Amino acid sequence: MKLKSILFGLVLLLSFGLTTRVVWAADGAYVTKIQERLTAHVTNTANRQANELTAIQQRAGTMIDERITALTKLLGRINEDTRLSSEDKTTMSNDIQTTIGNLQALKAKIQADTDATTARTDAKTIVSSYHIFVIYEPKERLLVAISNLQTVSSNVQTITTNIQNFLNDEKAKGVDITAAQASLNDIISKLSDINTKLASDKASLTNLSVTSTDGSAKTVFTQVRQDLTTIRQDFATIRQDFAKIKTGLTSEVKSARLSGTPVPQLTCIPRPKCLDASPRCAIAEPAHGWCPKTTIVITPTPTP
Numbered sequence: 001m002k003l004k005s006i007l008f009g010l011v012l013l014l015s016f017g018l019t020t021r022v023v024w025a026a027d028g029a030y031v032t033k034i035q036e037r038l039t040a041h042v043t044n045t046a047n048r049q050a051n052e053l054t055a056i057q058q059r060a061g062t063m064i065d066e067r068i069t070a071l072t073k074l075l076g077r078i079n080e081d082t083r084l085s086s087e088d089k090t091t092m093s094n095d096i097q098t099t100i101g102n103l104q105a106l107k108a109k110i111q112a113d114t115d116a117t118t119a120r121t122d123a124k125t126i127v128s129s130y131h132i133f134v135i136y137e138p139k140e141r142l143l144v145a146i147s148n149l150q151t152v153s154s155n156v157q158t159i160t161t162n163i164q165n166f167l168n169d170e171k172a173k174g175v176d177i178t179a180a181q182a183s184l185n186d187i188i189s190k191l192s193d194i195n196t197k198l199a200s201d202k203a204s205l206t207n208l209s210v211t212s213t214d215g216s217a218k219t220v221f222t223q224v225r226q227d228l229t230t231i232r233q234d235f236a237t238i239r240q241d242f243a244k245i246k247t248g249l250t251s252e253v254k255s256a257r258l259s260g261t262p263v264p265q266l267t268c269i270p271r272p273k274c275l276d277a278s279p280r281c282a283i284a285e286p287a288h289g290w291c292p293k294t295t296i297v298i299t300p301t302p303t304p
Helices: 002-080 086-112 116-128 132-172 178-206 214-258
Strands: none
Touching: 002 086, 002 116, 002 132, 086 116, 086 132, 132 178, 132 214, 178 214
């Protein structure tokens, strides 16, 4: 009986040892599988992040290149514009080149980023800090339009001065210049309004930058475009006034010559008193020139 109990105990011990080895074997395989899965997960995550970083860098590079291309074309347009003043051309060209340089620096930084989070943050500034298409490009094109119109206005101002001198000469000859003078006064008045609007609009546009908000830029653009429409209409009216002056003067000069009325031929235009005042007035000298200053000489009465 005692022998049977001993043998039964040995059988139980052997069975327990075999079961333990099986369990430990199973646990070892399970741990290995978990390790493999963790390794695969880490590898997949790293690959996914690397692919995400590459995608962000490629997309950001494309966006920046598009903006640099647009700015380069605009720069060429400005450099080729013969109506732009040298001062405006230099100012706008330098500003565009600076913006291009900043975009190139941003592109280099994004390409050097080593994680997707940083690259994504940098890429967002392409839109948030460089409003090239929404603000900067429209701003520069409007500045070009304003500068060109200022050149036109300056040329028209020179013409009005010459016409005023001509009218003064014809008036001195006895020609009725009433209608022509009224048209010229209208031109001068419109030029004053034009110059005021252009100067104000130029200042408003200059204050805008690539980081300005869309709302503020939209308000400025709307006002400037409305002013440019009005200015172009005023220039159309000025052209009509010039035509009226030409037609009217041709008729008046012809009438004066055919009437048989002697037309005085002056070699100079009577001198305005303000020319000899202090300070001296700034009046453009007519074609015939001002008459010399009259000097009054007082001769003492001889003593009888």
